[in-house]
Amino acid sequence: MSLRVGVIGGGQLARMMVPAAVNLGIDLRVLAEAEGSPAQLAATAVGDYRDLATVLEFAKTVDVITFDHEHVPEEILRELVSAGHSVHPGPDALRFAQDKLAMRRRLSELGVPVPDWAEVRSEDELAAFLEDHDGHAVLKTARGGYDGKGVRLIRDVGESTDWFRILDEDGRGGSLLVEELVDFRRELAQLVARRPSGETRLWPVVETVQRHGVCSEVFAPAPGTTSRLVDLAASIAVTIAESLDVTGVLAVELFETTDDRLLVNELAMRPHNSGHWSIEGSVTSQFEQHLRAVLDLPLGDTATRAPWTVMVNVLGGPSAGDLTDAYPKALADQPNVKVHNYGKEPRPGRKIGHVTATGDELDEAAFEARSVAALLGSDISIAP
Amino acid sequence: MSLRVGVIGGGQLARMMVPAAVNLGIDLRVLAEAEGSPAQLAATAVGDYRDLATVLEFAKTVDVITFDHEHVPEEILRELVSAGHSVHPGPDALRFAQDKLAMRRRLSELGVPVPDWAEVRSEDELAAFLEDHDGHAVLKTARGGYDGKGVRLIRDVGESTDWFRILDEDGRGGSLLVEELVDFRRELAQLVARRPSGETRLWPVVETVQRHGVCSEVFAPAPGTTSRLVDLAASIAVTIAESLDVTGVLAVELFETTDDRLLVNELAMRPHNSGHWSIEGSVTSQFEQHLRAVLDLPLGDTATRAPWTVMVNVLGGPSAGDLTDAYPKALADQPNVKVHNYGKEPRPGRKIGHVTATGDELDEAAFEARSVAALLGSDISIAP
Incomplete structure (x- = not known):
């Protein structure tokens, strides 16, 4: 039973x-x-x-x-x-996480703030969009992208030729998504969980740091947020979860623009890298909450368990051997940092684990987590 | 690797x-x-x-x-x-957890405070001990006891007849352990982890509540403890861990006597029911620490993650069906309580899970944890 x-x-x-x-x-x-x-x-x-x-x-x-x-x-x-x-989530919801064009269309209909975007079928259509947007834009394949794959910053239509050629060869009349290059201050993520019977619970909005298109660090909660921004992020996520009938965890990646707007970047309908901090940092982790949500069980408390939680990805790992070979040094360095090892073979740039530090001071927690990530051989754990 | x-x-x-x-x-x-x-x-x-x-x-x-x-x-x-x-722990350490007579002998040699005790081979020897201790005592089998099994409060030598008969029939010259009935205010437990290379780390001393010989609740840290008592509990546990060369987690069950002494009751050389609170309540749980310790990896921080953590065992469970059948009510009742389900079939008195609440107020955390344990069908979750 x-x-x-x-x-x-x-x-x-x-x-x-x-x-x-x-x-x-x-x-x-x-x-x-x-x-x-x-x-x-x-x-x-x-x-x-x-x-x-x-x-x-x-x-x-x-x-x-x-x-x-x-x-x-x-x-x-x-x-x-x-x-x-x-x-859970069902196909009617999932298609908006699978197809970025469908997602942009639906969010625009809902009045959710998104970057300027267009569906483009040819280099000419792309050229027109570029002309309207100071000659630069972000081109995305509608499907299959993750961790920076299927996303390309372009300043010239010529940089899109290979993708359009693939669409032509495919012969199914496919198109690409082009978006304005958003002038953003930082990236945020708002996670929410929703049960089929309707209950939703939000974690605090977090700041995410990407390097080379891959999530590198997460600060929870996002430092220096106004209550207006917190409410706005929450309302965007709940609107999307309810309107799209998302069940389980929904991650909404957001741009905080230099003129204080929030724009939706991407959606993920599952636990997400921006929520790994919740394993230690929240009363209920995104993984427990996802299981509760898809089983339509009552959702758990999402309060934070410390003033600050910092998560740093371990990318790449040691050049020889296994992540565990670095444990004697890494675990001794910061006894309060929690190490998560995904059991994957180290390979340059590959996400093979993450580490989490909690504490009363953001800087201290960030230092501790980065230090352990570096000792575990992470490629890009050093702060900018 | x-x-x-x-x-x-x-x-x-x-x-x-x-x-x-x-x-x-x-x-x-x-x-x-x-x-x-x-x-x-x-x-x-x-x-x-x-x-x-x-x-x-x-x-x-x-x-x-x-x-x-x-x-x-x-x-x-x-x-x-x-x-x-x-x-890990090795046989030289483990025999003191396996054999209560060996444990009492060794701790007495070390000068660790223990209840008055004697090894008794006959009803006559037991009668002499009873006479010296106001006519009552606790009789224990040296081996095989747990959760109140192999432990008997006696007021008359006649109550020991069956155990002595078993020893006689066994014919290996076995003996029983008899101990004074300690006049204690409450029971405490001090957990410590130790690596083969020597590092030790202590969790805060906790209060344990037993009912019918089985652990029912744990309060972490033990409320109202003086720094003298905290230091004493720590020093007893470290002395035992080091002197007996214990590796992994050692649990030292203690009596706090009405005249403010600490006496060692039992030892366990493994994660222990009195440490389950550490999963949520400590930066490093007893389970993670045990793995780190037996692998001789650096030990983790044992600081608390909340002012108070209360653990309540789920004993027995629902009279029909499965623990999970009670989740819709139990999880909704206290969204911040964490449920641990051992996947065992409910049976009267059986430990089939536990629940943990953390918070700023002890009474509140205790109320929340007891409430969920009761909704999960626990037999004895109601406070005395």
Whole structure:
């Protein structure tokens, strides 16, 4: 009679659901892409999430299906629902996380503030957008992008030629998303969790620091925020979660512009790198909350457990050996920093773990977390 | 190249090591007694811990052996060490947790304060002890006791007849431990972790409340403690850990007497019920610390994460169905209380989980935790 949650995808997000599932006595089952995935401890199946039969077979072993990533094809999600399986978030919500053009269209309809954008089908259409936006813009593929992939800053239409050629060859009349290059002060993220029956709970808005398009550090809560900004971020996230019928955790990535506006950058409908701080920093972590939400259980308190929490990603790792080889030095350096090791092989730029420090002083927590990340061999853990 | 820790025993203590192992990227492997144990997620072997071949086979798959319980026979522990396996805590330490007579003898030699005690081989010897102690005493079997089992309050030698008969039939010249009935104000527990290379770290001393011989509630830190008492508890625990060469977590159960002394009641050389509060209440939980300690990694900070943490055991559980059936009510009642479900079938008096509340006010945290324990069907969660 235990509660069985099935996660499609065996990455670090599925892995970090394991502790929460163990605590709550939830039977977590993972459909992993391959043997030896980060979530291998809970992997009850290995197979291709693009294969309907594989996914349907897996769905029969659980009470609810949720996700480590947003790459499961929409047709498969719809087949799951048709076959009577409980899928959270559902396909009607997920398509706005899968397709950036659909997302921009829907958010614009809702009146949610977004950067200037256009759907472009040709270099001519792109040239027109560039002309209207001081000659620079951000070009994005509608699907498949993450961690800076599928995103390109362009100053000349020529820089888009290869992407348009791929669309032409594909022959399905595809298009690209072009957006204004936002003049932003910093990036923020607002996470919210929502149950199918409607309850929502927000964590405090956080500041995220990206380097080379990859999240590097998160400060929770975002320092120096006005109550106006806090309320605005919360209202944007709740509007999106409710209007799009998102279930589970929704991460809304935001630009704080130099003229004090908030614009929605990206959406993710699953636990998100900008919420890893919540494992130690919040009464209820995003991983526990996601499990509670997709099971339609009452949501947990999202209050912070310390004035400041700083999360620093470990990117790359040691040039030789394993992350654990660095433990004798790294753990001794800062006994209060918590290390999260995703069990992935070190490789330049790869997210293989993260570290978290909490404390009364932001600077101190940031120093401690960066110090441990550096000792663990992280590529870009040094502050700018 | 990952760090592999093998745990003998698949109970809730092994289960609660799983989240810590997942976070740190430690490969935790469990030798469970049976299929479907609380630690089944990490169970890589099922077999009898009293069978040398089974245990030796399991030991070959890990870097260090540790324990969920203290019942592994000493001969087997010594064979493991002889075969070159790393065993923490080792047999020379563990025998003082396995044999209460050996423990009382050793602590007395060390000058650690303990209740008056005697080794008794007959009803006559017991009668003499009773006569010297106002006609009442606590009689204990040297081995095999836990959660009030193997412990008996006696007022008449006749109440010991069955135990002495078992010893006679056994024919190995066994004896019982008799102790004065301590006039105590309350019970405390001092947990300490120690690495093989010597580093020790202490958590704050906590108050434990027992009902019917089973731990019911823990308040961390122990309320109303003087600095003299705090120092004394710490010094007793460190003395024992160092003198007995304990590695991993050591729990020292203490009586605080009505005349302000501390006397050692029992020892446990593993994570302990009195330390479950540390999962949420301390920067480093006893489970993470135990893994770090047995791997001889630097120990983590044991500072508290809130002024007060209250842990309440869930004993028994709902009369029908599963603990999770009570989640809709229990989780909604106190969104800030954390629920730990050991995945065990409810049965009267059985420890099937615990709940933890943290906060600025002790009374409030205690109320919240008791409320959730009661909603989860706990037998004895109501305060006295």
